[in-house]
Amino acid sequence: MRLNLISKLALATGLVLLCTMALFAYLNLQSLKGLLLQEAISEADRITETIIRTTHNQMLRDDRPLFYKTIEEIGNQQGVERIRLINKTGRIIFSTDDSETGTVLGKHSEVCGICHGGSQLLLTASSKNRSRRFYGKSGAEFLGITNAIYNEEGCYTASCHFHPENFKVLGVLDVVVPLDRMHSLLDAYRGRMLLLTLLLITLTSLSLTYFTQKLVNRPVRELLEHTQMLARGELDGLVHSFAQDELGELADSFNTMTVNLKKAREELEGWGRDLELIVQQRTQEITRMQAQLIRSEKLASLGELVAGIAHEINNPLTGILVFASLIQSNPKLDPVLKNDIETVLRETKRCAGIVKGLLEFARCAPPQKSPCSLNEISDAALELVRHQILFQDVTIARNYSGRVPSLLIDPNQIEQVLVNMLVNAGHALRGEGMVMVVTGVDPLQGQAFVKISDNGCGIPEANLGRIFDPFFTTKSNKGTGLGLSVSYGIVQEHGGHIEVQSQKGAGTTFTIFLPIPEADEPTLAPAPPATAQLPAEPTTV
Structure with a gap:
């Protein structure tokens, strides 16, 4: 069983007090006994002395x-x-104990040894040296003291005495008294000292226990509980303030440490969240880059294959088209076959268009860059498509930002990209709706953008990851599925990228990002893209 701090202090204090009081009582008893x-x-x-003085006259009269x-x-x-009275020869001439008389x-006896015990006879001695302690037959302790009866002038001049003057000591008076009273006093005092010692030890232990509990044990217990809370990771509690002493300073240090640990944990958690967010962002970027690399490799490999196939198909296809045209213009042609020849010509021209698109996809000619205005290129692309029957009931709106600087791009290729995007938007509207063209600068990416939005049928989420793949199309009997692939390659050659947001049934937004020349980058203030309504040009064709 483990003893707590207060029990250990109480036991240690009790032992120290017990030893101290025992030593004090022993020394005090010895002093009192002396x-x-x-x-x-x-x-x-x-x-x-009283006996000698009282019987002095009686001894002078020899009564x-x-x-x-x-x-x-x-x-x-x-x-x-x-x-008892002992003469100078050592004979007991009188004793209250009759058996000793004579x-x-x-x-060398105890009585005579006081004076005769040394090499020389002692005529005088102190009362302490004249006393002796001994035990009787019953075990009781007695104190005996002897006193010499000197031969004074009154003795040797008295007529009744026969002691000569040269006798210095006439005899010895020996008195024995019991020491039972002294032992009774010592026993009583010993009992009182024992009770006093126990009382003092009890009072001192209780006092020390109380003050130790209040001043030491309670603060230490709170500090221990707080330490256990810290070990469990609970950093919300604080230690109550103690007195202005070492334990109070320790409590303040614990509170400061707790606050610092909580702050450090919050910072670590914040760093963890930020790191997790950064990892997610980097993962998305890496995934996007991997997809772009895969798509680029796919396009490059497919481009080489398509270029070879297109060249091989183009020559016989040209022959078919020429001879079909000659047959159609021949007056000898049976009118019954005229519709068949027209079908051959139409399908051959369609194949020729597909081959042309394949060659454009495979060619990927390097862009001829020059400083151009993104707003002017957007206007040129809109001018090409606005008169097509596809946009007859379509409203076209523009919102251009005046903060877009000149870009180093190939105007023809970028115009081709915009036309492809607009035509796709027209197909998605299915004859009516609205197309919005927005230009501006993204301060976060530091790039210019052109955004083409429609409120058409949208793209299913399952197809969003495939729309830039070659030959992928959702148009039945229309298109080759190369428009977005070619556009993607052109934008990538310019150092930009394309982002797509679409919701089925709500519309689609294509955002084309193009880099800004370094010389113009300082002009990019982190202001939001301009939303001032430039003269919108709703056009109904």
Whole structure:
């Protein structure tokens, strides 16, 4: 089981406090024990001083019964275990414990060793050095203190005493007191210290837990949750503001990092969308270029084949046409055969037209370019077709832009392209409708354009990709299917291209784009193509 941060801090703090308080309690107990022991020594020493001073006159009078009775009364007081009087030879001459009276103590005993334990006899010693601690038979601890009875002037001058003046110490008074009170105080103090230690540890742990939870654990948990959100890719959330400290700075850094990551992801997504759009555009361009290359290769290969076939067919076809004409003009011709000969002539001329178209398709003569006006070429193409019966009930409208510069093109070939487009529009109108011719400049492509629109039957979507293929036609018994192929080749030779938009039943728009000479490119402002209505010329033929 994994411990959280607050539990670890609480345990660590509790252990540190426990060790600190235990050391403090131990040192405090030792200090208190020393003070109590010193107090017990001082109290026992005062008892010996009191006995010596109280019995001084009795000893001067050598009133031993009264002296012993006084000692016995003092020994019967509470807090005194035993009092005994030892003479200078080590004999116990009196003791409150009758069993000890008359016994002799050696120099190395606990009582005598205080003065006789060293190499020299000590006449005086501090109360601490005169004290001793020992345990009785019952296991209780006692404190014994000895006090010397000195041979004062009043003693050796008294008439009742027989001690000479050179005796310095007449005897020793030994008092033994129990230390049970000291141990009781120490036990009580130890209990209070234990309770105080536990209370302090509890209060300190609770306080640290509370403040750690509020100041550390909660901010860290929020930062952890925010980090997990970032790992899941959720960049909308922000960390709440903390106090002005290191965690607050860390939260601000997290928020700044989140905002930067979100901004970077949005930029990457934008780049991805742009890249996808660019890839689609480039794919469309490549597809269109591939289609153009395939069509160009197809046209080139087909052109070589058609040129050979056309030359081979043209010679016998010319012979057929000449001899059929001679037969028709011969007066000896049976009138019954005259209609048949006319059919032969008509079909032969039709074949000759097809061969001529094949030769034009195969020839693809290089354009003879010269500076020309696209608007004037459009007018010339319109002039050629407007009087044809195909446009008898057709309205022709023009919308020319005055911003179209002179183009370096072959006027005859471009006029041929426009005528082909107009004738196709006339066929699509099926006798009535409207044709719109628009010229202008496309600022995005940087090319001039001429747009031919009709509101005819339109081209089926399935045929849009094939309309520039050679011999493809939807006209029954009309056309060779070479007009758009030839037009496509001419425009391509000029460095342009053709775009087609058509909707079945709504009409078709052919847009021919032609490059603008470099010298004229700076004049192309990115303004929209002019839509000012030039004098439209509706023509009903």
